[in-house]
């Protein structure tokens with residue numbers, strides 16, 4: 190029986206692997222530079238392999254009456270100092286150079302892949318031994334070793350290239366080892382082990398596909414380097430003995446005739462450059478395709494390419510909205526005012542909507558809670574505002590106003606200035622947001638220096654002050670600690686202190702207490718409330734937890750399937766929720782529940798982006814659903830006292846849709 194289960198899962202795994210590979214090859218094929226480089230390399234290899242057929246004359250055939258000739262119909266690339274045809278010598282010489290490249294690359298690949306995988310998977314003594322061997326090999330001066338080998342083996346190119354392969358293997362071992370270590374800790378690898386796969390199967394199905402990308406990239410760079418080193422050996426006169434040609438000794442010939450016939454350097458130097466460059470570009474292409482990028486063009490690496498498409502939407506409101514989607518009226522000018530923010534993520538060749546026309550305001554010193562089940566788009570709403578979104582995302586908004594500045598019109602550098610100083614962010618995982626390589630004091634001081642332009646001593650004083658503001662005693666001692674030495678609560682305090690370094694007007698906290706135990710959670714909420722009262726900073730708190738909303742927020746916005754379904758002052762929302770989803774969420778939360786009371790769950794699940802229904806998105810899970818809920822989108826309509834809801838059962842909505 191287990192065999193059947195394993196067979197089925199192995200089939201699925203093979204299919205998934207095949208799809209993964211197909212995706213990788215498709216992305217590779219969509220990179221013009223990589224395809225072009227591969228084509229050039231293929232043609233060079235083909236020409237070199239068929240050198241005896243393609244050469245116009247023998248590589249050592251001399252014509253002393255026609256020396257140093259420029260390119261002509263008889264000699265397409267001219268002749269050298271003995272009147273030998275340069276093209277013929279290049280084709281034959283390429284056999285030596287490319288054979289050397291293959292030898293060095295093969296040796297390096299065999300050693301690098303085998304030892305890297307063994308060290309990464311077997312761990313223990315093998316891991317230590319392999320890493321120490323790497324250290325030793327890296328310490329050996331490669332050029333000296335090559336010269337010794339050439340001296341011992343009488344200018345034997347094969348021995349030299351095998352040695353080169355060994356010298357270059359530690360880098361590949363380390364690349365493969367690091368990729369293996371990263372993947373061996375993944376839960377799915379543990380799952381495969383539990384499912385009964387042996388080490389060989391785990392390596393073949395899970396680890397090898399994960400390390401293939403970085404390894405192939407490194408291997409192509411090794412090949413490029415091998416080409417250059419082989420040429421250098423030939424140039425130094427330590428490789429193939431003249432008059433036999435190699436690309437390296439052809440460069441020597443050209444260098445000796447540099448005054449009489451400068452042209453000679455072009456074909457011999459050019460072919461080496463073309464082959465090395467092609468191999469490097471192929472390596473870059475593999476790296477890009479492996480990372481999921483389709484284009485190998487330079488823009489794929491630039492910071493601009495990470496900038497999402499941000500569009501300002503000009504639209505006339507739909508008739509139902511004319512009756513009022515404006516959420517609040519009699520409040521002071523908001524710090525942040527978001528109008529009809531939508532966010533689309535790429536899926537295949539198109540985009541899928543994740544956040545759909547979300548509008549909200551946050552006033553000075555106000556705390557807004559964004560609540561909803563997992564996958565409703567809470568975090569993506571924040572990502573859209575901050576413009577820190579996955580690659581290829583598209584943000585569309587009628588307006589995102591922050592302190593009177595329209596963020597949709599800002600360029601990336603201006604937006605950088607807003608992030609951190611105007612709007613600060615803290616995440617659920619404070620430790621992972623801190624760099625493990627630096628002390629927390631250093632990181633805090635760096636943030637102070639960056640945002641306030643202060644000198645070393647002043648930054649330190651400000652950092653200590655910030656630590657005392659977030660109630661971290663003994664700033665000097667804590668500042669010397671590394672992130673992993675802190676408890677979750679301390680790390681979150683450091684993250685908050687770092688966020689405060691830019692003296693922001695708005696702090697956005699995405700599930701800031703989820704990873705903390707209950708007493709620390711209460712302390713952090715207490716701290717956030719105090720900081721808000723002291724500085725007048727506004728707060729947006731993304732959370733699943735009504736307890737957190739009740740404790741720390743003035744108003745709450747409930748999201749469902751990418752849209753806002755209700756927004757209201759927290760007290761009103763908790764005591765008198767209008768939307769059936771808010772009611773169900775509150776019923777299923779422990780806020781206000783009796784001890785030992787069994788909490789009801791909301792049956793069903795949130796519809797996935799891309800399959801939202803036309804009418805009310807909560808209809809399929811709503812106990813009060815009616816026919817009219819299903820036919821058309823339901824607008825978000827204000828009732829009274831700053832409450833807005835998106836449900837046909839709310840009287841004002843009923844009026845609006847009538």
Ligand SMILES: Nc1ncnc2c1ncn2[C@@H]1O[C@H](COP(=O)(O)OP(=O)(O)OP(=O)(O)O)[C@@H](O)[C@H]1O
Pocket residue numbers: 534543561562563564565566567568569570579733797798
């Ligand atoms: N990087 C991503 N690539 C593709 N889809 C994503 C990505 N991040 C989020 N999504 C999808 O976007 C939708 C909204 O996600 P989001 O993280 O905003 O939800 P959330 O309400 O904050 O949930 P949670 O509380 O679990 O974080 C989900 O369906 C999620 O699967």
